[in-house]
Amino acid sequence: MNTKTTKDLICSIFNAGQILRERAREESNLTDCSFLHMHTLHYVEENGSANMKEIAQFLHITPPSATSVVNSLVKRGFIVRAGSDADRRSIRLQVTKTGQKLLHDSFQRIMATVEENINKLSETEKKAFLSILNKIS
Numbered sequence: 519m520n521t522k523t524t525k526d527l528i529c530s531i532f533n534a535g536q537i538l539r540e541r542a543r544e545e546s547n548l549t550d551c552s553f554l555h556m557h558t559l560h561y562v563e564e565n566g567s568a569n570m571k572e573i574a575q576f577l578h579i580t581p582p583s584a585t586s587v588v589n590s591l592v593k594r595g596f597i598v599r600a601g602s603d604a605d606r607r608s609i610r611l612q613v614t615k616t617g618q619k620l621l622h623d624s625f626q627r628i629m630a631t632v633e634e635n636i637n638k639l640s641e642t643e644k645k646a647f648l649s650i651l652n653k654i655s
Contacts, residue, residue, distance in 0.1 A: 538635055551594075551620070556628070558587050559596055559613055559621050567600070567610040596620060 554577065561576050562568045568576075574584035588611060591597040596617030602608040613621070639647060 538632055551624075554587055555591055555596075556621070556624065558584075558591060559617050560625075562597060562611050563613045563618065563621060567612045569608065569610055573611070591617070 557577065558573060561573065565572070570581055570584050570588065573588065574581045577584060577587070579587075588597060592599065594616075595614055597611050598614055600610050600612050602610060636644065636647075
């Protein structure tokens with residue numbers, strides 16, 4: 519593959535991702551939460567709790583960046599830090615009732631928006647798209 523094709527592909531991937539995120543955010547009224555915030559909330563809820571290292575690894579970001587994301591969620595009351603009785607140095611993050619409400623209220627609207635955009639593809643295109651995403655991720 520030549521350099522121009524690679525650059526065009528990278529730009530198209532980023533543009534498509536940005537457009538889908540913006541549309542989903544507009545549709546779900548998530549004016550103060552980014553997809554990174556929602557992804558973090560979802561991860562913590564799915565796992566019951568998580569520590570900062572796990573979140574950083576899951577999001578493929580540095581621990582200081584994960585701390586920034588989590589601090590924002592804590593400040594908004596969506597996540598709480600909980601100490602461990604077994605190891606006082608260990609801090610686990612848990613989704614609050616407010617965070618759960620945000621996740622559940624928003625998830626269906628986000629899914630509907632993404633589905634609406636994905637449905638612009640034929641079934642063959644969807645299968646090919648999924649196959650490509652699985653191959654490169």
